[in-house]
Amino acid sequence: MAKGIHAQEALAFAARLKQALEAAGVRPSPAVVASEFNLRYWGKSITAHTARAWLAGVAIPMQDKIRTLSDWLHVNPDELRFGPRTVPALPADADIAQAPLSLQDREMLAQYLALPPARRKTVQEVVAALAVAAAHAPAGRR
Incomplete structure (x- = not known):
């Protein structure tokens, strides 16, 4: 075995x-x-x-x-x-600040925090647009 x-x-x-x-x-x-x-x-x-x-x-x-x-x-x-570590989905009422982050997430956040405020705003807008698109996408395409 x-x-x-x-x-x-x-x-x-x-x-x-x-x-x-x-x-x-x-x-x-x-x-x-x-x-x-x-x-x-x-x-x-x-x-x-x-x-x-x-x-x-x-x-x-x-x-x-x-x-x-x-x-x-x-x-x-x-x-x-x-292999990739799977992170369980958070319940709708979960505190996002308590969500476990992968190494890639932490690295991305560190890069985000190093950006000047104007660039951070751009990233925020892109993420918000992606979230809206995902919410409106058919279930198989999310």
Whole structure:
């Protein structure tokens, strides 16, 4: 049973790694991944065979290598390793100030808070327009 769970985790990791590579504009090729990874990693370099195992869902890298991958690909290391954290929907009467925030949410808020007031207003208007559009969208398109 444990073997099946590990295999599923490795396949899921491979899918997330490929998605992160593609989002970063990097071809998900073992040779490219190994070469680019080795430029950034401070430890012993990896081979294309190792990168192939990651991409094929045969192996999951150790945490130090996941950290290097996530820094390179600009993704959250925990989400790269384990997948996106699901946050339960808040009840309508919930206090939004008590809502749990993901790392990406916190980073976005820090960037927002660093903006000058005029730029913040623009962001507020965009978010408000998106909220109105989402409220009026058909249920399958939200």
